[in-house]
Amino acid sequence: MQLKALASAVALSLLSLSAAHAAEEKSVAVTAIVEHPALDAVRDGVQAALKDAGYEAGKNLKWQYQSAQGNxxxxxxxxxxxIGDKPDAIVAIATPSAQAAVAATKNVPVVFxxxxxxxxxxxxxxxxxSKINVTGVSDLLVLEKQIALIKEVVPTAKRVGMVYNPGEANSVVVVKQLQKLLPEAGLTLVEAAAPRTVDVGSAARSLVGKVDVIYTNTDNNVVSAYExxxxxxxxxxxxxxxxxxxxxKRGAIAALGINYRDLGEQTGRMVVRILKGEKPGDIKPETSDKLELFVNPGAAEQQGVKLPQALVDKAAQVVQ
Structure with a gap:
């Protein structure tokens, strides 16, 4: 009888511990429109921030990740x-995935x-x-600084080409802003549409002879096929x-951009706030003001220009 009682006590104790663990476990589901270095860095940054806050996959965190492979x-x-899995939060990386998640639920917290x-x-x-179930972190850039970089790298430029996906809201916003800002800097914009990743090369070729420089934003089609x-x-x-x-690192001459690992960690800290009880609708969307300059002198030579030494000297990273 004593053995039975002991066994029952142990079983109850194990069940209690299991229930406590289940109660403590949180679930985060992460989705990205496509896999490329910047978006992968966001995903990894989110996971790192969660771990830093004590949420670790396989211990007290159920972590899911799926890429839409550009579709x-x-x-x-x-x-x-x-949504069917009922996670504590969905992290949606890049606009198309965020739009899909927001369209699918009004209840599950979505962090873009x-x-x-x-x-x-x-x-x-x-x-x-927002007072709804959505908040997040933007990679919005001050385009005046991007234009200044274009002029510093190619001082004689008059026509700026841009390859972009007209179906991606991010890129459409940038195109509209450049159409307004470039003429103020004595430049004009020449657009080339690439609705699919496979269209990027042909869109770029259509700009040959028409532009002095090509500028690319964080368009997912373009970044995926940058080579x-x-x-x-x-x-x-x-x-x-x-x-x-x-x-x-893949062949651009220069970029003044956000560190996407940092952006992911910033996003992850926002997710932690939600896991700890804050409502997404009470958290203001954020941006990152940490810009880094990367330059690639070798790519510059291959593309017919020489980078000013002053620009190379102030770069956070010189890619060789």
Whole structure:
């Protein structure tokens, strides 16, 4: 009888511990429109911030990650699947995935990241606390600084080419802003549409002979296929300037951009606040003001220009 009582006590104790663990465990589901270095860095930064706050996958955190592989239909399927799993928060990386998640739920907290203009993308009504289930971190850049970089790298430039996906809200916002800002700097914008990743190379080739420099924002189609853009830049001697610093490692001449690992950690800290009980609608969307300059002198030579030494000297990273 004593053994039975002891066994029962142990069993009850184990059940109690199991229930306590289940009660403590949190669930975070992460979705990205595509995999490329910048978005991968956001994902990893989110996970690192969660771990720093004591939420670790396999211990007290259920962590899910799925990429839509560039397909908006797949992004919607992933969003619906995640909603069914009832996580404590969904992290949606890049505008198409964020739009899919926000369209799929009004209840599950959604934290967007790497979204240039969440208001234009209709994720939140404004830059104040949304009072709905959505908040997040934007990678919005001050375009005047991007234009200044273009002029510093290619002082003689008059025509700026831009390859972008007209179906991506982030890119459309940037194009509209550049159409207004470039003429004020004595420059004009020449656009080339790349609705799919496979269109990036042909869109870049369509700019040959029409532009003096090509600027790229964080358009996911373009970043995913950046090597095809670099090939055109090298062959036609058209300098490439990016806003994604990882693109410099892949062949852009220079980029003044956000550290996406830092952006992910900033996003992760926001998720932690939600896991600890704050409502997403009470948290204002944030931006990052930590810009880094990356330069690639070797790529500059291949694309027919020489970087000013003053620019190289002030770079956070010189890619060789």
């Amino acid at each position: 908006t239909g797949t992004a919607a399927q992933i969003a619906r699947k995640f 990241s790497a979204v240039t203009d969440p208001v234009a993308a209709k994720l939140v009504p404004g830059w104040e606390a 095809s853009l670099v090939k055109v830049g090298q062959e036609a001697k058209i300098p490439l300037i990016a806003s994604d610093t990882d693109s410099v």
